[in-house]
Amino acid sequence: MRDLPPLNALLAFEIVARTGSVRAAADELLVTPSAISRQIRLLEEHFGVALFARQGRGLTMTSVGAAYYERVTSHFDGLRKASALLHASSGRAVLKLRSYTTFATRWLLPRLSHFQLAHPEIDVRLTTESQWSDLGDFDAAIRLGDGQWPEHRAVPLVPNILRPVCSPALLKGSETKDASWLARQTLLFVRARPDDWALWCDAAGIDMAGLKRRRELESSALAYQAALEGHGVALAQLVLVEDELAAGDLMAPMAFALDRRNVTYYLVSDVRSQKRTVLDQLQRWLTSVDAA
Template sequence: MRRLPSFFSLRAFEAAARLGSFRRAGEELHQTPSAISHQVRSLESWFDRPLFVRQTRRVTLTAEGQRLLDRLTPAFDCIEEACAELRAPEQKLELAVHCAPSFAAKWLSPRLAHFMQAHPGITIRMSSSAEPADLQRVEDIDLDIAYGLPPAQPGVVVEALGREITMPMCSPRLIDGRGPIAPADLAQFTWIESPLNPVQWADWCALNGLKLTDRARPSFDRGSLAIAAAADGLGIALETTRFAQGELARGELVVLDGPGFRRIEREMHFLCYRKAERDSREIAAFREWLGAEMAADARGD
């Protein structure tokens, strides 16, 4: 019969010793710090000697504790290797995401690292084009994030990704030294067009009681390009603030807003996937993550 202390106490000790913290050991083992501390004290009682020197914010090993860790580490390594040899290999999952180019560049790509950290077993394959994907015909795309409401397709679920605010925005240099600006004052400036945008200058003018001027307007076929042109001082872009979060935060752009301005709020982006694949692990994970990111955006986190 083997004379051994509790395996759970040994595991708690090894984690706390390796990480130098009862709190971090609890996080790794999904237990509370007090539970880890209780198991370590139980082990110390079994040995009838202290294994840790407890300090306010950290713990350090005694000489006996270090000697025990030196022997336990290779033993736990052997146990882990033996279990890994018998365990079925983890299934590698891939998720093919098709996305509108500006949404991919300005919103999705900067956040994808969060998804990859949360779901290391899922590999993302990204593709991009202005046209929405035909999920009935293109089998190697799992999810599509479309700009503008896509055509209805049997068996395809379409979910709006929240209402977006579209506002005039420009470089602060363009209006430097001017006093308060009213909607009518925008006619003095160059207006930048983005022809693929579901919201056009004609919509904004109609909402704000203005007549659309016939002045020439430089045109960019991507919202991201229109935003870059505005940040460079070329003129005023009419774009969703979702695309311009970085430029607005860095002060490269300012929104033209005030008591006389009326904003346009619309659902602009839509998540599409096949209804039959709704509950697949990778699609469910991406939908949950995307919803959480959108909610954080809405809160301003």
């Protein structure tokens, strides 16, 4: 075994090379990005060569790294196929599902837990990430959009209603606030949804040019946390902050809410999927009012 590199490091390398992202590899392996970086350094030390070139905060494969990836990735594909066959022969259906991180933690996970209890014969394996990418090796994914994706079945899961929310600490009176109040607040923008505030302001008849105080955050989860801590006003997808609103930890200071209608979260799968029966079971569960 002395000729084999550390297998954890090799796995981290294969995923980073396949996805092009340390963060994606961290999400897939349920570890931190720094842990992935350590494994990559360990593999490079093992061989004494650079497998990736660091460019700012990103990575690109060196020629040596690319050549090594081409040789090892087929072996990982073989392992995945062999594992899939073993799972199939064991009698349990395996369903690989991918979701945005915030949607998974705030809406999907409780429903999946109940689904697993009700359907022990189905093994749902959830991977989270901050942005959408192609289905790839996944059987289904959660995608935010208009539902119009060729060769994919898209089933809407929730209403996507946008409304400003903030900590009660920002409110000095119980009355509904107006545009002048909003102009004095810090607006919390989400990098993955950069147009939401503009859409809401346009529909609400508010000149966004007058809203000067802004802060950009990586994800909705961070925006909601910043709002909870009193750092500004987040434009929330209401279905994702129901618990905080019900508990009074977040308040909706302005009356207007924008219903994005067909632009919402969908359960997306390939129309030719061989796991249609299992996918239909999951779809029926997630769209049932009794799923939570």
